[in-house]
Amino acid sequence: MADLLELEGLARRFGTVAALDDLSFSVPSGEVVGFLGPNGAGKTTTMRAIFGLLELDAGSVRWNGSPIGSTERRRFGYMPEERGLYPSMLVGEQLEYLGRLHGMSAKAASIAALGWLERLEVADRATSKVETLSHGNQQRVQLAAALVHDPELLVLDEPLAGLDPTGIDVIGQVLVEEAHAGRCVLFSSHQLDLVEDLCESVAIIDHGRLVATGGVDELASRGARRVAVRVEGDHEANWARRLSGVSLSEVAGGEARLVLEDATPSDYVLDSARAAGRVTKFAFERRRLSEVFREAVSR
Amino acid sequence: MKPGVVLAVVAAAVVLVRLTLRRRRRLPSPPLGGLRGRWRESDLLGETGLVARREIHERLKSRMFRVVSLLLLVVVAAAVVVPTLTRAKAGPDRVGLVAASPSLRAALQAIAKEAGAEVDLLTEPSLPAARAGLAAGRLDAVVSGRGKILVETPLLPTDTSGLARYVRAVSLSLGVERAYAAAGLTARQAAIVARARALPVESLEAGKAPRTTAESTALIGVILIFVVLTQYLTWTLMGVMEEKASRVVEVLLATVRPLQLLTGKVLGIGTVALAQATALVGVALVLAEAVGSGLVGGTAPLVMVATLVWMVLGYAFYSWLYAAAGSLAERQDQIQSLALPLSAPLIFGYIVCLTGVSSGEPSLLIRVLAYLPPTAPFAMPTLVGFGQASWWQFALSALASLAGTLGVAHLAARIYGAAVLQTGGRVRLRKLLLGSAH
Numbered sequence: 001m002a003d004l005l006e007l008e009g010l011a012r013r014f015g016t017v018a019a020l021d022d023l024s025f026s027v028p029s030g031e032v033v034g035f036l037g038p039n040g041a042g043k044t045t046t047m048r049a050i051f052g053l054l055e056l057d058a059g060s061v062r063w064n065g066s067p068i069g070s071t072e073r074r075r076f077g078y079m080p081e082e083r084g085l086y087p088s089m090l091v092g093e094q095l096e097y098l099g100r101l102h103g104m105s106a107k108a109a110s111i112a113a114l115g116w117l118e119r120l121e122v123a124d125r126a127t128s129k130v131e132t133l134s135h136g137n138q139q140r141v142q143l144a145a146a147l148v149h150d151p152e153l154l155v156l157d158e159p160l161a162g163l164d165p166t167g168i169d170v171i172g173q174v175l176v177e178e179a180h181a182g183r184c185v186l187f188s189s190h191q192l193d194l195v196e197d198l199c200e201s202v203a204i205i206d207h208g209r210l211v212a213t214g215g216v217d218e219l220a221s222r223g224a225r226r227v228a229v230r231v232e233g234d235h236e237a238n239w240a241r242r243l244s245g246v247s248l249s250e251v252a253g254g255e256a257r258l259v260l261e262d263a264t265p266s267d268y269v270l271d272s273a274r275a276a277g278r279v280t281k282f283a284f285e286r287r288r289l290s291e292v293f294r295e296a297v298s299r
Numbered sequence: 300m301k302p303g304v305v306l307a308v309v310a311a312a313v314v315l316v317r318l319t320l321r322r323r324r325r326l327p328s329p330p331l332g333g334l335r336g337r338w339r340e341s342d343l344l345g346e347t348g349l350v351a352r353r354e355i356h357e358r359l360k361s362r363m364f365r366v367v368s369l370l371l372l373v374v375v376a377a378a379v380v381v382p383t384l385t386r387a388k389a390g391p392d393r394v395g396l397v398a399a400s401p402s403l404r405a406a407l408q409a410i411a412k413e414a415g416a417e418v419d420l421l422t423e424p425s426l427p428a429a430r431a432g433l434a435a436g437r438l439d440a441v442v443s444g445r446g447k448i449l450v451e452t453p454l455l456p457t458d459t460s461g462l463a464r465y466v467r468a469v470s471l472s473l474g475v476e477r478a479y480a481a482a483g484l485t486a487r488q489a490a491i492v493a494r495a496r497a498l499p500v501e502s503l504e505a506g507k508a509p510r511t512t513a514e515s516t517a518l519i520g521v522i523l524i525f526v527v528l529t530q531y532l533t534w535t536l537m538g539v540m541e542e543k544a545s546r547v548v549e550v551l552l553a554t555v556r557p558l559q560l561l562t563g564k565v566l567g568i569g570t571v572a573l574a575q576a577t578a579l580v581g582v583a584l585v586l587a588e589a590v591g592s593g594l595v596g597g598t599a600p601l602v603m604v605a606t607l608v609w610m611v612l613g614y615a616f617y618s619w620l621y622a623a624a625g626s627l628a629e630r631q632d633q634i635q636s637l638a639l640p641l642s643a644p645l646i647f648g649y650i651v652c653l654t655g656v657s658s659g660e661p662s663l664l665i666r667v668l669a670y671l672p673p674t675a676p677f678a679m680p681t682l683v684g685f686g687q688a689s690w691w692q693f694a695l696s697a698l699a700s701l702a703g704t705l706g707v708a709h710l711a712a713r714i715y716g717a718a719v720l721q722t723g724g725r726v727r728l729r730k731l732l733l734g735s736a737h
Contacts, residue, residue: 051553053720070556078553082722084546089357100349101554145550 003029003064003152005184010049010059012208019045021208023059027153027186031200032179034216035188038297042208043188044081047155051078063153074102077151081158081188083142087131091117091141094130095148102149109148116144121170136167143171147178154178156187160194172198196289204296212296220286223295225260229273230281239276243269255281346555350563351570358534358571367530368575375579378519379586391417392462393437395429398444407442410472416465440466446477516599517684518656520606521677523576525649528613528676531572532621532645533638538564539625539719540634548719557716565618569611576610598686605683605693612700613676616707617645623711626719627726648674652681661685670696672703 005027012020019042027033037043048054050061051073063072086094092113099109117123120140125133130141143159159175160168176198179185189195195202196216204212212219226249231239237256240248245264250257258269266284273279287295344351358364396404404420411418421438423429426447432438433451439462441449448470454463472493479489539561542548551560580603586592624637648668655665661682669678669688679696682688688696718726 048549048720053549053552070554073554076553078550080546080549080553082546082549084548084550086542086547087545097349097353098550098554101346101551 002182003184005050005153005186006062006065007046007050008060008062010046010061011057012045012049012054013057018208020049020056020059023205023208023210025203025210025213027184029152029182029184030179032175032185032187032198034195034199034202035186035205036190036192036195036202036293037188037205041205041297043205044157045208046205047078047080047157047186047188050155051076074149075151076153076155077146077149079142079146079154079156079159083138085130085138085142085145088129090127091122091130091133092126095141095144098145099148102151104149112148112150113144116147117141119174120144136163139163139167140171143174147174151183153184154186156185158189159187160189160191168194192288192290192293202289204293206297212292216289217286219292220289222292223287224262225266226285226287227258227260227266227269228255228281228283228285229258229269229279230255231273231276232278232280234277239272243272257285344563345559347559347563347566350551350555350560351567354538354564354567355571358568364571368578371526371575371579372582375519375523375583376586379583379592380590382592391419392439392465393419393421394465395421395423395432395438395441396444397423397426397429397441397447399442400444403442403444406472407469410468411465414461414464414468416461416468418465442469442473446473448473513598513602513686514656514659514684516602517606517681518653520602520680520684521649521652521656523579524606524610524613524676524680525645527572527576527610528617528645529642531568531614532617532641535565535568535618536621536625536634536638538568539622539715540628540630543626543719543722544629546722552720557719558712561619561622561712561715565615565622569614569618572614573607573611576607580607598683602680602684605680608697609676609680612697612704616672616676616700616704617641619704619708619711623714623718626715627728629722644673648677652677655681656684661687670699672700675700 007026008024010020010023011018021042023042023046035043035046045054049056050068052068061068066072089097092110095113095116096106096109099112100106104112114123114126117126120143122133122137122140122144125137125141130138133141139159139162143156146154146156154175156175159171163171172194175185175187179200199216201215202213202219203210214222229237229240231237235254237248237251237254240246240256240258243258245261246269247259247261248256249259260266260269270279270282273282394407396407399407399422407418407420423432423438423441426441426443429438429441429443430449433441433449436451439450441447443449448466450462450466454466475493476489479492484492542551548560555563584600584603620641621638624641625634628634628637651662651664651668651674655661665678665681666687668674669682669692671678675696679688679693683693714728
């Protein structure tokens with residue numbers, strides 16, 4: 001049976017601020033789920049709620065239909081937003097220690113720690129103190145700490161922040177591989193292009209409420225049709241400004257991006273473009289995730 | 300005194316400590332496993348045991364611990380050995396006699412007894428020979444039957460040693476005898492006058508009895524408890540603060556409950572503290588036996604055991620409070636204002652009991668403080684040192700301390716759980732307990 005994390009009706013207030021407001025969504029196994037929202041939207045609070053690090057005013061977090069206890073949490077992996085490792089402890093010892101806290105034997109934890117350090121390309125730092133590592137390598141070790149016990153659910157708060165392209169590639173690949181190996185993977189990020197590349201689905205929250213959720217492809221193809229048109233000699237896309245039932249969302253490099261109302265046929269747009277000059281590009285486009293996000297949080 | 304044995308014991312202790320605390324080599328294969336296989340009991344205690352074991356491992360590894368341990372070892376060894384060295388130096392003084400009649404010899408023996416001095420009277424062939432013996436250090440003083448007394452260096456008025464007391468008494472006695480003879484007293488009359496004794500002077504208040512060995516041990520114990528508690532409670536405070544500051548606590552609390560984490564930390568650091576204190580007491584006992592110190596006689600060992608018991612109880616009581624205080628801070632400068640109010644009862648109890656031991660009589664205040672958990676770790680060992688605590692009083696005080704510990708542990712776990720994940724500045728305790736902080 002596939003694993004499933006379910007969040008239902010989560011509510012939590014801090015004084016007069018509603019950090020979570022009837023938040024519900026689920027994270028199925030086998031795919032990477034992006035958890036998006038502006039700063040202060042409630043992402044970190046949600047993640048802490050999954051691990052029982054704060055008390056909820058209402059709602060429940062369930063794993064495979066059951067409430068989550070300490071036994072279940074041992075099978076979860078967590079990478080908090082504010083990275084946390086013992087600065088003066090050796091990398092290998094630290095991972096082994098964290099593995100043992102999750103119920104592994106000393107030997108299994110040691111082997112797993114070394115395995116993850118190799119996979120994340122920092123095995124040569126196993127006997128270094130954490131504080132001597134670069135930011136990027138500390139980030140990799142932090143991810144290894146979340147993975148060392150082979151968790152069924154992986155919750156990562158901004159795992160890609162501050163990484164160089166190589167680090168992003170390595171960690172991104174690990175997340176995808178883990179999801180495809182049957183884990184539930186939930187991660188937050190403000191790097192929406194990366195999320196679009198890595199995630200199969202997303203949950204977007206704002207002011208503690210869910211404002212959009214679904215598959216990335218599904219969300220991108222939802223809403224009005226979009227076309228990108230380039231007409232030779234009309235760099236300002238003046239031809240498009242005269243059309244009815246069409247709005248011009250962007251003109252860049254002589255290319256006009258148009259949003260069509262439901263009743264507007266695409267032939268009408270193509271014919272209008274041809275009438276204006278030689279058409280060198282006419283392509284249907286889907287929304288970028290960044291557009292989906294901006295639209296969702298501006299409601 | 301047996302200097303060879305002393306040196307051997309000190310050397311063995313130092314080597315033992317060095318071996319125990321030696322930094323473990325980091326072997327290339329296996330690269331990990333630094334925490335493995337030492338204390339299997341941690342498996343029985345689950346996550347709490349693992350947390351405690353990490354604390355023990357990290358503390359033993361630290362340079363600070365090794366330096367402090369060696370320093371304390373040296374101080375304790377000195378406290379045991381130095382008094383015996385001083386005592387040995389004050390052994391029988393050798394007094395050379397020149398042209399001394401049997402009656403003079405008898406009189407000199409009597410004077411030694413009167414003055415409370417231990418002297419060996421050695422017959423010398425001549426005054427020059429005796430003078431040479433004095434210069435060479437073979438003799439400590441010379442008395443001639445022809446009315447001459449010699450010492451190597453002038454006697455200072457402040458010198459209260461046995462030899463000084465004896466020489467002064469001989470000088471006075473022989474001078475008086477000479478005066479009797481000059482006054483024309485018969486031998487019988489002179490003897491009657493010589494037996495004259497000063498009239499006793501009575502005081503309204505009783506005099507202070509000299510400190511017993513048990514009281515001295517209590518004094519050392521109270522100081523040791525203060526030093527160990529101060530050191531390890533500070534470690535507890537800093538340890539919790541550092542876990543919060545480095546944010547590792549959020550990773551840990553995702554798996555371990557706050558009470559488990561807190562208990563593991565308190566247990567781990569407490570184990571190191573107890574091990575260090577036990578080692579110090581053990582070394583003190585072995586050294587005391589080797590050098591014939593009074594520490595192993597009478598009720599002194601009982602006072603040592605009481606010291607260890609109250610060190611544990613004191614740590615147990617205070618460690619929770621210090622750990623909770625550590626969870627309120629995330630910077631060094633915030634620690635100062637948190638530690639001050641916590642250490643106030645600790646310092647108060649320490650000073651009151653230190654003064655009590657020095658005055659030679661436990662005050663009523665000490666008798667009251669012995670039943671209050673914050674001050675009992677100092678007051679109860681003090682009463683034991685004075686022999687003024689029966690077993691049921693000891694047990695009652697220990698029970699009160701344990702009950703107090705349960706209370707503060709409950710409070711500390713509540714504070715810790717609520718405060719340790721709050722970042723961005725010092726958490727205010729009042730807001731926290733009122734539940735309005737976030």
